[in-house]
Amino acid sequence: MRRADRLMNLIRHLRDGDLHRAADLARAMDVSLRxxxxxxxxxxxxGVPIEGERGTGFRVTAAITLPPLNLSMAELEALHVSLAAMGQAQDPDLATAAASLAAKLDGVLPEMNAPNTLAVYPFADAARGFQHLPKIRAAIRARQKLSLSIAGRDRTVRPLQLDYWGRLWTCVVWCDTTRKFDDLRIDQITGMRVLPSLFVEEDGKRLIDYERLVARENEAFVAPDHQP
Structure with missing residues (x-):
C-alpha cells in the first residue's frame, strides 16, 4: 500500500473522534508501531488535527477555530477557494497578498502548523481540488449525482458529505460504479460533471450507513489484550 493511501486509511479510522490505540492501528494497516x-x-x-501520544492513543478532532472567530465548514471552504483563486491571479500584488494571508493563517490556526496553507506534504496538491468544492456542496444539498474522473477512471457517485482534514478536503460518496462507499480526496479529481439524475436515500447507501460501516470496521480491529 502506498504511504499516501495508508495515511488516508488512518484518517478514515480516526474520523469517528474516538481514541484509537497505536497497536490497533498498526494491526489494521499491517505495519509496525514505529x-x-x-x-x-x-x-x-x-495540518490534520491529531490529538494523543505514544502510550495512550490517537484521535482526530473536528474543531476549526480562528481566534476569536469560529469558522463553519462553509466559511472555511470559501476561505480556501478564495485563497486558491487569488494565489493564481495575474495581479502580482493580489497573489502576494494571498500568500501573506495564508502565512498569517498558519500562525493562528492550531490545525495548520506547517508552512504554506495551500500545499504541504504528503498532500502537496490539495489546492487543485478547491475548484470542485462549490459544485460538490451544491450536489450534496440537491442530492444530485456526479460523474468523476479520478486516476484515469470515470465513476458515478452520490456525494454524501464533505470533510476537512487540515488542508485536505475529502468527500464521502456512495459509488454507483463500484457499488460501495468511498472517501475520495478532492485534489485527485481531474474531471467532474454534474448529472441530471437525482438520488434518494436508500438503505445501505446513506451517510449513516457509512458511519456504521466505519464503526464496525474499527471495532473489528480492537484487541483488548494489546497495549497502545
Missing part, C-alpha cells in the same frame, strides 16, 4: 508513530507525526505536520 511506522504508525511516524504516520501520526506526518499527519499532524500536514
Amino acid at each position: 511506522t504508525i508513530y511516524r504516520d501520526m507525526d506526518t499527519l499532524a505536520a500536514s
Whole structure:
C-alpha cells in the first residue's frame, strides 16, 4: 500500500473522534508501531488535527477555530477557494497578498502548523481540488449525482458529505460504479460533471450507513489484550 493511501486509511479510522490505540492501528494497516508513530507525526505536520501520544492513543478532532472567530465548514471552504483563486491571479500584488494571508493563517490556526496553507506534504496538491468544492456542496444539498474522473477512471457517485482534514478536503460518496462507499480526496479529481439524475436515500447507501460501516470496521480491529 502506498504511504499516501495508508495515511488516508488512518484518517478514515480516526474520523469517528474516538481514541484509537497505536497497536490497533498498526494491526489494521499491517505495519509496525514505529511506522504508525511516524504516520501520526506526518499527519499532524500536514495540518490534520491529531490529538494523543505514544502510550495512550490517537484521535482526530473536528474543531476549526480562528481566534476569536469560529469558522463553519462553509466559511472555511470559501476561505480556501478564495485563497486558491487569488494565489493564481495575474495581479502580482493580489497573489502576494494571498500568500501573506495564508502565512498569517498558519500562525493562528492550531490545525495548520506547517508552512504554506495551500500545499504541504504528503498532500502537496490539495489546492487543485478547491475548484470542485462549490459544485460538490451544491450536489450534496440537491442530492444530485456526479460523474468523476479520478486516476484515469470515470465513476458515478452520490456525494454524501464533505470533510476537512487540515488542508485536505475529502468527500464521502456512495459509488454507483463500484457499488460501495468511498472517501475520495478532492485534489485527485481531474474531471467532474454534474448529472441530471437525482438520488434518494436508500438503505445501505446513506451517510449513516457509512458511519456504521466505519464503526464496525474499527471495532473489528480492537484487541483488548494489546497495549497502545
